[in-house]
Amino acid sequence: MTDTQTPFSFSLNATDGKARTGVIQTPRGDIRTPAFMPVGTAATVKAMMPESVRATGADILLGNTYHLMLRPTAERIAKLGGLHKFMNWDRPILTDSGGFQVMSLAGLRKLTEKGVTFKSHIDGSKHEITPERSMEIQELLGSDIVMCFDECPALPADRKRIAESMELSMRWAARSKAAFGDRPGHALFGIQQGGLEQDLRGQSAEALREIGFDGYAVGGLAVGEGQEAMFDCLDYAPDQLPVDKPRYLMGVGKPDDIVGAVARGIDMMDCVLPSRSGRTGQAFTRKGVVNIKNARHADDPRPLDEGCACPACSNYSRAYLHHVFRSHEMISGMLLTWHNLRYFQDIMDGMRGAIAAGTFEAWQKEFHEGRAQGDIDPL
Numbered sequence: 001m002t003d004t005q006t007p008f009s010f011s012l013n014a015t016d017g018k019a020r021t022g023v024i025q026t027p028r029g030d031i032r033t034p035a036f037m038p039v040g041t042a043a044t045v046k047a048m049m050p051e052s053v054r055a056t057g058a059d060i061l062l063g064n065t066y067h068l069m070l071r072p073t074a075e076r077i078a079k080l081g082g083l084h085k086f087m088n089w090d091r092p093i094l095t096d097s098g099g100f101q102v103m104s105l106a107g108l109r110k111l112t113e114k115g116v117t118f119k120s121h122i123d124g125s126k127h128e129i130t131p132e133r134s135m136e137i138q139e140l141l142g143s144d145i146v147m148c149f150d151e152c153p154a155l156p157a158d159r160k161r162i163a164e165s166m167e168l169s170m171r172w173a174a175r176s177k178a179a180f181g182d183r184p185g186h187a188l189f190g191i192q193q194g195g196l197e198q199d200l201r202g203q204s205a206e207a208l209r210e211i212g213f214d215g216y217a218v219g220g221l222a223v224g225e226g227q228e229a230m231f232d233c234l235d236y237a238p239d240q241l242p243v244d245k246p247r248y249l250m251g252v253g254k255p256d257d258i259v260g261a262v263a264r265g266i267d268m269m270d271c272v273l274p275s276r277s278g279r280t281g282q283a284f285t286r287k288g289v290v291n292i293k294n295a296r297h298a299d300d301p302r303p304l305d306e307g308c309a310c311p312a313c314s315n316y317s318r319a320y321l322h323h324v325f326r327s328h329e330m331i332s333g334m335l336l337t338w339h340n341l342r343y344f345q346d347i348m349d350g351m352r353g354a355i356a357a358g359t360f361e362a363w364q365k366e367f368h369e370g371r372a373q374g375d376i377d378p379l
């Protein structure tokens, strides 16, 4: 379905306060923003068929360069026709650069100006990622939105460490852009760094603007700083980035993180939370977070979330979901993941509609009031 005539582009349809709604056009289909991207780490969104992921309302998936380069390798995926064909998902895919996961998962890392060498967490084999290699891997995968290779220090870190890391990431951003070259229909996003320091974030944004990217990510957040510190940073960080390009907040988050980020001008997000939580018996609902393993659900014939149209809520009771979770049945993770992904997409859909209608503030009030209830009352 690839139409090479369609360039990558972004158009804003409406704004409400700092919140924005629009469309990213790609040869593989439109991405409605604000957009939530389910995470398909190892060429699968765990417990979901690709057509089911699409049915939840997802326009785009995220794939992880680090995992795919180690197993089954980018070269093997390329020989088999690319990641879209390999995993049977023909819509847009964004891949991360591998940098963040090397820092969080790999053993024996060594960071130099050139790049990072590390040992695989799977078999201990030795690998190197440089900005050039990251671009090569993401091209082999056939990614539609490619991320610059960057370095992200864990927080808290001192200002000197954050500044040096940001400056290295900006040099790597320039190398990423040069290696990416000119690939019509594909996009390269730069990643703003600078920790929680407003002036460093500003310098990073300036360096990225000078290089010029198709979109800009706010990187280095959701790494343990807490929601309040993250929101303080998001009060200025998106404003430092170009208005006419998509802004992507990496690795966020819980439903109220997502809503707060969109209110501050973010257009795209990704997180493993809905799928990971689904496999551990945790469901996000309009009235709060439900732990399906709790005994209170054992005799409850009501749906998980009466406002939800997903298969878990349409066709099954809380009692059934409780039973299959306690029995370690695979359908438990499947149904709860489906529900969580659908709920996250319903939030995005609700925000897009409210921003377009100019009623985002009222929508947020209703969202927070609903979730503050904690759950429906026990029977």
Ligand SMILES: [Zn+2]
Pocket: 304, 305, 308, 309, 310, 311, 312, 313, 314, 338, 339, 340, 342
């Ligand atoms: Zn549901």
